Amino acid sequence: MCDTEYKSFYLWLAEFIGFLGLLALCLWLALRPKEPTCSVTFVTIEQPSDQNGTIFYSLEFENQNKDSNIYYDDSTFLFLYGQRQDKVAETTLKSFHQGTSSKREESGTVHAKSELLKTLLSNAIKNATSELKVALRTRFHYKTWGIKSKFHGLNLATNLPIGGDGKLKFSEKKNKYKLKQCGTKKLVSSVKH
Numbered sequence: 302m303c304d305t306e307y308k309s310f311y312l313w314l315a316e317f318i319g320f321l322g323l324l325a326l327c328l329w330l331a332l333r334p335k336e337p338t339c340s341v342t343f344v345t346i347e348q349p350s351d352q353n354g355t356i357f358y359s360l361e362f363e364n365q366n367k368d369s370n371i372y373y374d375d376s377t378f379l380f381l382y383g384q385r386q387d388k389v390a391e392t393t394l395k396s397f398h399q400g401t402s403s404k405r406e407e408s409g410t411v412h413a414k415s416e417l418l419k420t421l422l423s424n425a426i427k428n429a430t431s432e433l434k435v436a437l438r439t440r441f442h443y444k445t446w447g448i449k450s451k452f453h454g455l456n457l458a459t460n461l462p463i464g465g466d467g468k469l470k471f472s473e474k475k476n477k478y479k480l481k482q483c484g485t486k487k488l489v490s491s492v493k494h
Contacts, residue, residue, distance in 0.1 A: 334369040334443045334450075337362055337399070339457055340477040341435060343408070346418055346467035354418035356380060356390055359408040360437075361477060364399045369443040371399045374452075376439035382417050386434060389417045394439075426465035433461045437480055458483045 343359035360378070364371050376394040381387065390413035399405050425431035436458040443450040457480035462470045469478075 334366045334445060336453070337364050337371050337441065337455070338479060339363075339437055339455075340479045341459065341461060341469070342406075342477045344433070344435075344461055344463070344469040346413075346422065346433075346463065348422070348467065349413070349415040349418040352415055353412045354415050356411050356413050356418075357408075358411070358435075359406060360394075362399060362405045362407065364401060364403050364405075366443070366445075367402050369445040370401060371441050371443060372449075373397050373399070373439055373441045376437055378411075379436040379438075380411070380413065381434040381436060382421050382432075387414075387417060389413045389421070389433070421463065422465070422467055425463050425467070430462040430464055430470060433463050435459060435461060435480070436483070456483055457481060 340361045340363075341358065342361050343357070345357045347355040347357070349355075358378075362373075373394075374396050376396075377391065378394055379391050380389040382389045390411040392409060392411040394407055394409075397405070397407075421431050421433060437455070438457075439455050440452045441455060442452050459478050459480045461478055464470045471477075
């Protein structure tokens with residue numbers, strides 16, 4: 302009789318611990334925040350003069366989380382060109398906060414190396430398009446129910462088709478270019494200063 306009671310107690314205890322484990326897993330999956338996304342919505346390259354050219358750009362940051370705010374540190378935004386990924390221009394986006402389930406536009410201008418812009422635009426005129434790579438590096442943390450997370454790194458990049466007129470080309474289905482995750486070492490080691 303005693304053995305049966307002990308077995309049923311241990312069975313009940315094992316089921317209870319299993320239930321708690323399953324509940325913890327479900328809560329972790331439900332509350333784990335999604336990574337923010339960033340897209341390029343606008344790029345125009347002004348015809349360069351002898352010294353500098355200007356790039357006008359607009360980025361869209363999106364926070365899809367319903368429970369988590371995102372706090373960004375200063376971000377580095379790079380424009381790269383060519384197979385060697387020579388740096389055409391670089392700018393810093395100041396730190397900012399993004400609320401839950403929101404989008405945020407960041408626009409600006411940056412002065413660029415004239416000789417690289419002239420090469421890019423002449424190739425775009427010859428071939429109907431030329432490719433300009435953009436990269437964004439930053440770190441951020443979440444704040445969920447008043448609790449701050451540790452910092453997370455974000456290293457994003459994408460290639461943009463630039464037309465002979467110096468403007469970003471869009472297709473009928475695409476009105477922005479989403480930046481995708483890339484390896485830290487690959488991006489850092491490939492940028493030529």
